Amino acid sequence: MSDADLTQSTPPAASAARLWPGxxxxxxxxxxxxxxxxxxxxxxxxxxxxxxxxGMAVHNVIDTPTAAKAGVKFSLRRILRAGIVLLGLQLTLGQVAAVGPMGGALIAVTLVSTFAFTTWLGRRLGVEAGLAQLIAAGTSICGASAVIATNEVTQAGDEDVAYAVACVTVFGSLSMVLYPMLGALLPLGAHGYGLWAGASIHEVAQVVAAGYQRGTEAGDFATIAKLTRVLMLAPVVIVLGRWAARGATGQGSSQAAPMPWFVIGFLGMVLVASTGMVPAPVHADATILTQFLLAVALAAMGLETDIRKLKAMGLRPLILGAAAWIFIGALALALVLVTGQA
Structure with a gap:
């Protein structure tokens, strides 16, 4: 059921009533x-x-109620996009500037290289293109948030999204344990360790957990570096949207790719946050609301995910996720050492 179906097939009041159970x-x-x-x-x-x-447990144990279907679809579309827009309030241009030109370039090179490597290896392993792109986005940008934002333009299946989220969860969690252990053995100061963690660990929460285990300075810089990666979500989604449109209309088509409005909203919120005019209590509340809206959207994703279909995908996507995790960690570390950022 599309968004148009929810608003055009029935009167507004009746349509709204259908959304409430979900x-x-x-x-x-x-x-x-x-x-x-x-x-x-x-x-x-x-x-x-x-x-x-x-959500997956509910769907696969007792099934998603039929009455909830419309609201679940709404959560997957509208609430998800609202959460992505609000995500922009967590970032400022000043934070990006604090990373410095070299740090910013290092993060960008790591992100682009990881995305390209993961999609290439996905083809070699025979992983479906949409799933490979979701794993690439989750690994190279910002975990589950990037997976669900990227799926807005790639339009992969719900099981693909769930599999990609599982990958970033498993390997990001391993990073929280392994990075502090490896960091103690490597010639990395607080700045270098923070840059390495922020440039390569999947989720923001995972970066925070791994970063502050090496001290406040390392944790602070790891968080700033990670938020710089999150800012790169917008251009990646725009580029993927154009690729998807080109693939759908043919190489020779002059039809322009639609601009995802939620990306424009995301960038707008970054500019608002950068003014410094957002009161601290409002910013704190907006951060919680953002996480809640994204959690609601992922709950809806789980309510439409069939575990049997996940099992049918086999181990190749998991191998792809592991390879992408190793690649981004090794590349970011190498660049930190080679560029003198350690």
Missing amino acids: LLLTGAIGAIAFALHHLPGFGALSPLILAILI
Whole structure:
């Protein structure tokens, strides 16, 4: 069911009434995910990851109620895009400038190289192109948020999204454990370690966890470097949208690729945050709201994910995710050492 179906096939009041069961279900799962995140043993998993896991459990154990379908679809589209727009408030141009020209170039080279390597290896392994792009985006940019944002233009299946999220969860979690251990053995100062972690670990929460294990300075710089990567989500989505449009209309077509409006909103929020006029309490509340909206969207994704289809994909996508994880970690470390950023 498309967004147009929700608004045109029935009167507005009736259409809105159809959304409530699904919105209540996805909202409840999002709230449970937030609550679990604060319990001992669950803190390493972000609410986004917990939400999709709970949604998958509900769908595969008791099934998603038919009455909730319309609201689940709405959560997957409109609420997801609203969350991505608000994500821009977590970034400022000043944070990007703090990374410095060399650090910014290092992050960009690592991101582009990892995305290209992952999509190339995906073809070699026979992984479906849409799934390979989602794994590439999740690994090279910002984990689950990048996966679901990228899927807005690649339009892969829900099971592909769930598999890609699983990859960034597994390997990002390994990074939280291994990076502090390896960092103690490598010739890296706080700045170098923070840049390495921020340029290569998947999720923002995972970067924070790994970064601050080496001290406040390392944690602060790791977070700034990671947020710089998040800012690169916008151009990546725009480029992928153009590729998708070219593939759909043919190489010779002059039809322009549609501009994803949520990307424009994302960039607009970055500019708003950069003015410094957003009060600290508002910024804190917006951060929580952003995570909740994305958790609701991933809950909806889980409610449409069939575990049997995930199993049918086999191990090749997991091998691809592992290779991408090793590649980005090794490349970022090499560049930190070679460029004198250590």
